[in-house]
Amino acid sequence: MSGGVDSSVAAGLLGEQGHDVVGATLKLWGGVSDSGCCSVADVDDARRVAQTLGIDHHVFNYTDEFNRHVVDPFVRAHLQGTSPNPCIECNRHIKFDVLFERARRLGFDAVATGHHAQVLVRDGVHELARGADESKDQSYVLGYLHEDQLAQLLLPIGAMNKNEVRVHAQRLGLRTWDKPDSQDVCFIEASKGREAFLRQRVALTSAKIVDRASGEVIGETEAAELMTVGQRRGVLPGRDGRKRYVSRVDVAEGLVEVGVLEDVLQSRLGLDESSLSFTHDALVEGDEVLAQWSAHGRAVPATVVREPSWALTLRAPARPVAPGQTVVMYRVDEPSIVVGAAIVARP
C-alpha cells in the first residue's frame, strides 16, 4: 500500500471479497523525497486507509535492498551512459522478489498490488495482461514476472478504469480517493531533478556533441550521463537547421553522437541476454511479437532473432532506443498479453 488510491482500493476490494488482508507499506527510500511514494505522509495515508478498512497494517523497511538493487545500479548505469528504469528494477527486485519471499515465509497465499494490469487464468495457465484502463496500463513495469509469480499475484483493480477506482475509493470512505497519481521516480526530488541527484553522488562528465554524419562538433554538454539515446530535447539543431537526435552516448570518451532522424533510425534492437525473461517458455527465432520500450509507448511489430545474439528486428525503423531501457514483448495475436521482457543491450 503506497498510500495512493489504487493500492488502497485493491486492499478494500479484497477485503470485501472475503480475503484475510494485511496491508504492507514498503519503506524504500531513506533520503529526501518530494515526489514519490515513500514519504511519511504517504505511509500515514496508507495506515489511515488500513484503519478505515479495518485491516492490520505493517511498514516494512527495505531501504538497504532498495539502495542495493535500485538506487546504486541507477547511478552506475548513468556512469556507463545507459538509461535504466528504476521502477521496473524496484518491481523486479523488491516487490516481486524480497516482498514475495517475505509473504511466503509469513504464511500468505498471495500478494496483491494496485497496479493497472491483469492476471488472467486460462486452463490453469496464468497470463499477465494489460490493464483495462489503457491510459493507466502498467503491464510494462510488470513485464518480468514469471508464471509462478503471477500465480501468487492478485491485481484487483486491473479490470477497472481510474474513474471506477476512485468511485470505489469514495464508496469505501478512503481519504485517498482524490489523491493525484504519482508519476515521478520516488527517490528523486521533483523540484531538483535527476541532475542534482546524480551530482550529489558522482562527478558528471562533460562531453562534446558530435554530428555523426560530418564528424563536426556542434555543441557541448556538462554531463554526458544525462543525455539519453533517442532524445532530441536539449540538442541544438545542426547548421542545416534540422533537428538532431542522440544516437550514442560514450561517457568514457566524453562523446555524444547525434544525427538527423533518417540517419539514426534503427531497425535492430539488441537485447541483453542475461536480462531475458519470459512468462512461459522462451521465444524462438522468427517469433513475431509486439515490442514496447517505454511505460506508455506504442507496441510495434518485431521479430525475434536469437543468432548470433538476442535481438528484435523492428518492422518499421524507430528512433534509437536507449541501452538500459526495458523492452516488453506482447503477443501479436492477443496484443494485451505479455510474453516477456529484456533490457536493451549496448550496441
Added chain:
Amino acid sequence: MTELLYFDHAASAPRRDEVADAMERWQHGVVGNPSGSHRAARDARRAVEEARDEVAAFVGAKPGGVIFTAGGTESCHLAVVGATLAHRATHSRSVIVTSRVEHDAVLDAARFAAEQFEGVEHRFIDVDADGVVDLESLRGVLDPDVAVVSVMTVNNETGVCQPLDGVSSVTMGTVPGGVSTHSDAVAAAPWLFLPAVTATIDLISICAHKIGGPVNAGALIMRRDVPLIGVVPGGGQERGRRGGTLDVAACVGLAAAVRLTHKELVDVNDRVIDFQHKLCAALSFLPGCAITAPGSRKVPGTVHVTFEGLASDEILFLLDQEGVCASAASSCSSGAAVTSHVLAAMGVPLERARGSLRLSMGPETTDEDVDRLVAVLSSVIYRLHAEASA
C-alpha cells in the same frame, strides 16, 4: 481475539489504575489554572506542588529543581538546548558532548543546536562492544568549550546501564570549573534508585508513561542550579524555565506513577530479574540468537537479542499474529524498523542488527507470560528458519 502478551513496556508501560484514579479528579469540571489566585487555582496549585515534592523525592533533588514538561523528549531537549543556550550567552564556542547511543530526544536536540546556532558543536563519546560509554573517549572530547555532557542512565534499546559516576568524575577532573551534566533517566526510572545512580548529575530527565503514568507528562529535574535558558519562555511558568499552563492531571499522574514505582522498586526488580534470566536462558538456545551486550550490567526489564539471518520485521509480524507485542527497539518516523544507531555504535554487524528484538517487561509481567512468550517466540523463530531454507 488472541490474548495480548505485552512485552513492550520500554515503549510504553501499561497505565496503572492508581494513576488513572489520581488523575480522575483533575479531568472533569472546573480545573483551576495553577497560576491563578482564586480557590480553584489554589486547589490546582496545591496538587501541582504536592506532585512536585514527590517527583523531587523520586530523584533525590529539591522541589524547586523540578520543571514539569510534556514528556521525556521535551525534558531532554530543554536540558541539552537550554544548557547550551545558557553557555553560549557567555562563550563564543559551545560544545555539546553526548554518547553515540543516546535516544533521539538527546541526539536530535544536540544536532538541532549545532545546526541552528552559530558556534555550537556536537561531539560524541564512543561506546564499547557492550554498549558502555568509553571514559577515555569522553576524556578525549572534553575541553574548556564544553557546555554540557549528556549520557543516559540506561539505554532504552539494550537496557545497558551507564557509569554516570565515571562520567562525572572524568568531566570534573578534566574541565576546570566543571561542566553541566545531563542524564536521560527515562529508561532507568522503572528500575533504578535514581537518587543514588544520578547523584553526580546536574540535570535529569524522566517521563511518566514508562512507569505506568500518562504520556505527555515528564520532568527535567535540576539537582544543582546550573545555567539553563528556557526554550519556551511563554508565560514565565516553572520559574521562567518552561512557559505554558501546567496540566494538573499530568503532574498528578506523574507523581502517582513515581510514588508507585518507588514503593514497588525492590519487589519488581526481584521478580523481573528472574524473568530476565529465564528469558535469556531460553532464547540462547534458539538458532542464530545472540544476547546483546552479554557482559554489561542491565536493568532487569529488558532483554535485547539479535537473530542472525532473520529480519526484525518478520519476527515482529509473526509475533503480532500470535498476540505478542514486542519491538525492534528502533523505528523511523514512518513506523518501519530501521537499523539501530545503538547497535551500530557497539559494532554489531548489520546482518545481525537487522534481526533485532527487544522484549521489555514491567511490574505486570508474570511468570506465565514469560513461559507463553518463550513458546510463541520459539515456534516463530523455528518457522522462519524452516521457511528460509525451504
